[in-house]
Amino acid sequence: MTRYEEKSNLNHGDNNKVNTNNNESDILEEGDIYFFYRPKKNSSEVKDIDDIRRFFMVTSSKKQYIHKNSNGETLRQFYRLFVIGKKSLPEIRKSDARASDRYWARVGGIFEDLNELTNELFSDEFRKGDAARPVGAGKYVIAKHQNHAEIAYVLETPREPGEAQEELGIEKEASFIISVINPKRPAPQGFPSTEEPPNYPDKVLQTFNENENFVSLDTDTSLIDYLNSQVILIGAREGKDIIRRDLGIDIDDDKTKKDSDVIKKLRLQNQSVPTKPLTEGKLA
Numbered sequence: 402m403t404r405y406e407e408k409s410n411l412n413h414g415d416n417n418k419v420n421t422n423n424n425e426s427d428i429l430e431e432g433d434i435y436f437f438y439r440p441k442k443n444s445s446e447v448k449d450i451d452d453i454r455r456f457f458m459v460t461s462s463k464k465q466y467i468h469k470n471s472n473g474e475t476l477r478q479f480y481r482l483f484v485i486g487k488k489s490l491p492e493i494r495k496s497d498a499r500a501s502d503r504y505w506a507r508v509g510g511i512f513e514d515l516n517e518l519t520n521e522l523f524s525d526e527f528r529k530g531d532a533a534r535p536v537g538a539g540k541y542v543i544a545k546h547q548n549h550a551e552i553a554y555v556l557e558t559p560r561e562p563g564e565a566q567e568e569l570g571i572e573k574e575a576s577f578i579i580s581v582i583n584p585k586r587p588a589p590q591g592f593p594s595t596e597e598p599p600n601y602p603d604k605v606l607q608t609f610n611e612n613e614n615f616v617s618l619d620t621d622t623s624l625i626d627y628l629n630s631q632v633i634l635i636g637a638r639e640g641k642d643i644i645r646r647d648l649g650i651d652i653d654d655d656k657t658k659k660d661s662d663v664i665k666k667l668r669l670q671n672q673s674v675p676t677k678p679l680t681e682g683k684l685a
Contacts, residue, residue, distance in 0.1 A: 426649045427545040430622045432462040434554045435520055435667070436537035436571055440530075447534075447684045450568050456488040457533060458506070459518065459551075460541060462622075480518045481625060482510035483632070485561075490570035491577060504634045505582075508599075511628055517616070517669070523672045534685065536678040537562075537571050538663045540654050543622050545580070546647075550618035551576045551637055553644050555654040558663045563682015574641040576648065580615040581624045582631040599630040600652035 437457040444452040460481045472608060486505035494502065512518040522533040541554040553576035556562065562573055582588065584599045584606065605624070615633055618624060625632060638644050645651050660680040662667075669676055675685035 409682055427544045427619075428650065429545060429550065429618070430462050430464060431540070431542040431652075432460060432464075434461075434537075434541040435459040435535065436569065437535050438569065439522075439526070439533040442526075442531060445527070449684070450488055452684075453488050453569075454531075456485045456531070456569060457509075457522070458483040458485055458490075471574050479626075480510075480512040480515070481508055482512065482518065482521070483507065484509040485634075487607040488569070489570075489626060490575070491634050492570065493572065493636040493639040496567070502635055504631050506634055508625055508628055508630045508632075511626065515666075519668055519672070532674050534675050534678050535663070535667060535669065536565050536569060538667075538679065540652050542650055542652055544648055544650055545619040547565065548617070548619065549578050549580070550622075551648065552575075552579045552634075553648065553650060553652060555641060555652045557654050557656075557658050558660055558679055559682045561682070562586070565678040565682050565684045568684065572639050574639065574644060574652070576612055576638040576644055578633075578635040578637050579625075580617050580633045582633060583609050583611075583613050583616055584630075585609050585611045586614055588631075597629045600628040601630070 431614045435458070437459070438453045439448075439455040439457070440447050440456040441452055447453060460483070461478060466479070467620070483506045484508070488503075491502055491504045510518070510521055525532050537556055539555050539556065539557040541552060542549055543552045553574070555574045556566070556571065559566070562571060566572075584601060605627075617626065624630060638647055641652070660676075663679065664676060669679075677683040
C-alpha cells in the first residue's frame with residue numbers, strides 16, 4: 402500500500418466468517434459511507450440527474466494504518482473518494498445483470514483526514530455554488546461471498562430516501578458486486594480509461610493475472626487503496642432482510658443518529674453548501 406501499513410484487522414468472531422444457507426461470508430472491511438453530487442457548471446438549480454456533473458461515493462474504513470514520515474509513525478484512518486461514471490448507483494435487478502449494468506468507477510482521491518476530503522469536495526470548481534452537496538450517509542461492509550466480493554450499505558441519513566436519492570439510485574439498503582479492472586490489460590470495450598494509470602507499486606502489479614479483465618476483491622481490499630484504481634460495480638441485492646438472508650450480514654446502523662451528527666462530522670455548518678439533499682432527500 403502507498404504510505405500505509407495495516408495495523409490490525411477487523412474482529413468479527415471466528416476468522417471474520419458468517420455462515421448462511423451453507424455458504425460462507427467473510428467480512429473484509431466495514432466503516433462509514435457517504436454520497437455527494439456536484440452540479441453542472443451552468444445549472445442554476447438541480448432538478449434532475451441532467452443537472453449533475455459528478456457523483457461521488459466515499460468510504461472510511463474502521464481499519465487503522467501506520468503512517469510513516471520524518472517525524473515518526475502515527476495511526477491514521479483514510480478516506481477513498483470514488484467517482485461513479487454513470488452519475489448513479491447500478492440498478493438492482495431481479496434477473497441476472499447484463500453487461501450494460503456494469504458501472505465504472507475510479508478512485509479519484511485518497512485522503513488521510515477529513516479536512517483534506519472536505520476541502521476537495523466543498524471547493525467551488527467553476528463558479529460560486531458548484532461545490533459538492535451531501536446526499537447520503539450510512540454504514541457499509543465489504544464481504545467475500547462465494548467467489549466474489551460485495552459492498553453492502555445501509556443509509557442512516559436521510560432516514561428514508563427521497564427524490565434526490567431516487568435520482569441517484571441510492572436505496573435504503575443495497576449491495577453491489579465490486580471488482581477491480583486489471584491495469585495490465587486495455588480498458589474493456591465500453592469502459593473509459595483514465596489519463597493517469599492506477600498508482601500501483603510493482604509488487605502489487607505483479608499480483609495481476611494478464612489473462613483477466615476483472616479482479617475480485619474477495620481476498621484483499623487494498624487493491625482500491627491506490628489513486629486512479631478502477632472498479633466495476635454490479636447491482637446485487639436490495640433490502641436489509643435480503644442482505645441478511647443471502648450474505649449473513651446485519652449491518653449495524655445507528656438508529657439514534659441525528660441529521661446534526663452528520664452535519665457536524667462533515668463540518669457542513671462551516672460551509673455554504675445546501676444540506677436539504679442530506680436531511681430532507683430533496684434535490685437542491
